[in-house]
Amino acid sequence: MASWTWFHRLGSPKWFYEKTSRWLPWLALVTAAIMVVGTVWGLAYAPADAKQGNSYRIIFIHVPSAFLALVCYYLMAIAGAVSLIWKMKLSDMAVKSCAPIGASLTFIALVTGAIWGKPTWGTWWVWDARTTSMLVLFFLYLGVIALQDAFESRENANRACSILALVGTVNIPIIYKSVDWWNTLHQGATIKFTEAPSMPPEMWQPLFLMIIGFYCFFALVFIMAMRSEILQREKGTRWVELIVKHRLNKLTNHDD
Amino acid sequence: MSAAQTVQAFWGIVRRDLTVSMRHRSDLFNPVIFFLIVVTLFPLGVSPAPDVLKALAPGVLWVVALLATLLSSDGIFHADFEDGSLEQLLLSPQPLYLMVLAKVLSHWFITGLPLTLIAPMLGLMLQLPAAGMVPLMLSLLAGTGTLSFVGAIGAALTVGLRRGGLLLSLIVIPLYTPVLIFGASAVQSAIEGFSIAGQLAVLGAFFVFAITFAPFAIAGALRISVNG
């Protein structure tokens, strides 16, 4: 048991860092390719919407970011559960890395939603079910970030955030259902989100591609955040010193 | 450890907390006074016109009751943390789940229950129609328990932190939204002449859910906070 925790303490972050060093450039390349193709396809080649014209094209950013924002919260909660149960160092770092990324994605979804709302509904903000749930999700993220920030001890910050993330995860379906129900109650006051029942393939294909692109982008940013977290936490160890030395050498060589 | 001893320890904690609040009168009256004062702000800030107040009343009463519970939940574990009795609680051979339950129950006795009892008076001041009075009390009765449990999770997470108060609100308010939605809508439905059985059932389900799972989260959070 003891040797096992020591293994995680020392082994895992280094292993993760070295592995990802190898595939990170490839992942970046794939991400860039998918995102560029998806964006150009969605913005230039996909047909305009019959009712909304070109303004609907923001969904190629709005939908994937909203989608990933939720996925990220669940990922954070799973990482939190792992770190509470098995006390793995890597999952600790994952909890911390997820929160700001998820908050940013939620923010992007909210902003693009508002921009989309202006030409569609004639107003920047509508208290419809999805917008409101997304806003609550944003608050949940802010809570985790603020809690992480408030602790002095890193271990305790991680444990506290893991618990909060788990509590939040249990609550997200309840919040979503409640907000949905609340929305139907007040339907007279708001405009119903008109769901396109059958989006033509020319539209959903690029959208699908963009969702995959966002997944890759998320993985990329997440891994980079993890790597910087690893370097910060393991800065006293020999292998990190070697990496830093190596990098510095490279830089000075370039100068020559 | 026999069941009888555990029961005795449970009521021991409840009795202790209630005695402490009885001697610290402010613990007992502050949430209620807060409720009264904040409700007063709405006619001043919005309009004293009866029609306007009538429309606002269900939501305002619920939002303010929620805030009163939230602000008081900061204190659930604070004194215990400061004077070391939280450590004693965590090191007692009793199941922490039940000890936490005792703490939250006493909190509800000194906040949720008085708020529920005083709510009709504030309802009158906000021109809440008579049909809404009993539903207001029923929904608060069913909802404030859940609010106490969720607030206690936040309180347990932040009890060791120096600037815990505002952080607590940030963490807890998003988790309060479902209770607010169903609580306020119960009152609204009653005023409009519909049945409120559905909303009360959902609030009851929330409470059962909270009483089952929240103590685990609270206990885990307390262990972390005491460890820091």
Place this chain on the structure above:
Amino acid sequence: MLSTPYLALENVSCERNGRLLIDRLSLVMELGQALQVEGPNGSGKTTLLRVLNTLSRDYHGQIRWQGQDLAEVRADYLRQLLYIGHAPGIKRVLTPLENLRWQAELYGDHKEQDMLEALARVGLVGCENTACHHLSAGQQRRVSLAKLFLFTTPLWILDEPFTAIDKQGVAELEAVIDRHVQDGGLVILTTHHSLSLKHGCRRLSLGGGA
């Protein structure tokens, strides 16, 4: 053959904010002993006691209680443990008797007569029903120390029990510890005081490069 030790630490290390406070400490403690943990401020005395009382789980290495891993038998272990920490665990608006009662109820031990007797033993006769905030710091401390006369747990972990206690009180406290050790108990404590115990006292020095 060796019998299983009551409490054994094997290579226990504690890190706090990146600083190694306790480095591979191995130690065996038996019933009928007293152990004084010494060291300058910040040397990890309280940290060690909090590991031993299970409040802190931030350690590496193994702690065995009667041969079993401490984390696995925590509930049984706590039944045998009496811990008095820095903060006395006293509610200031409650009276000494009420304070003793709620703590006793956690352990299922609650005869009113015994509690009054315990309070008398720590010199609080006549204050049983005075709210604790009217008492001095030393008297409040004594309220929590009254538990030593009330509870029959074999293991005592005391963090600076002599704080704010007068000379007379210290002597009485030493006598209690002596008697507990004689009765087959184990006392682990930190103090800056030089203890004079009849049965002698093991010392563990922390920090200072030791």
